[in-house]
Amino acid sequence: MFQSFLKGAKLRGWMSRSDCPPIIHECKVLLDRAYSTLDKIDNDVILRARLKHVPGVYYCRSSTHIGNSLILFYSQGNWSLSPVPGSIKYIYESEGSWHFAVQRQRSLATIGTDPYAAYPHFPAKLYSSALEEKLESVRVSWVISHFAQWAVSHEHVVVLSLCKVSGYDVISLDDCLELSSSQ
Secondary structure, three states: OHHHHHHHHHHHHHHHOOOOOHHHHHHHHHHHHHHOOOOOOOOOOEEEOEEEEEOOEEEEOOOOOOHHHEEEEOHHHOOOOOOEEEEEEEEEEEOOEEEEEEEEEOOOOOOOOOOOOOOOOOOEEEEEOOEEEEEEEEEHHHEEEEEEEEEOOOOEEEEEEOOOOOOOOOOOHHHHHHHHHHO
16 A cells, blocks of 8 residues: 555656656546545655755665665664664655655574674674565654665675764774874
8 A cells, every 4th residue: 555655656746747748747637636535635745865864864765875775763663672674665755754665674583593692782683685575654763773784695684783883983094094104
């Protein structure tokens, strides 16, 4: 149902563009007449390829930039649960706020214990390399960070939270070499 909603929003957006062919625009008029309801609900949705959240933090859909589409989020905004990894399929604005349509990373039920669980200061976890088919609506405020993933096999990826990585804490290689040569 959610995918149909997004496809409909894409179609409505395309039909509303000025470069839409006139014959397609006529179809829009006919479709609006045929499917209008008595209690008209405003279903205007704005889709984007990327979103700048705060300075230095960008979110992109997976078809635009895979790295900026990998997010850790609290499902349904429930902060008492562990965050789950997912990939942003769509970025959309609805009712004045930004949301992501996310496919979760599949968890591994076949593995007994996660080999990274023994390292609490190394926030990595083993997951399936496949994504769930179902899309989940995620508010931007539910996202805690991006994550990095490393494919260790065709079926498994290691997910590493990037919540403790900051551009302000990282020193460039040139600065590092300059510091070491001055001492």
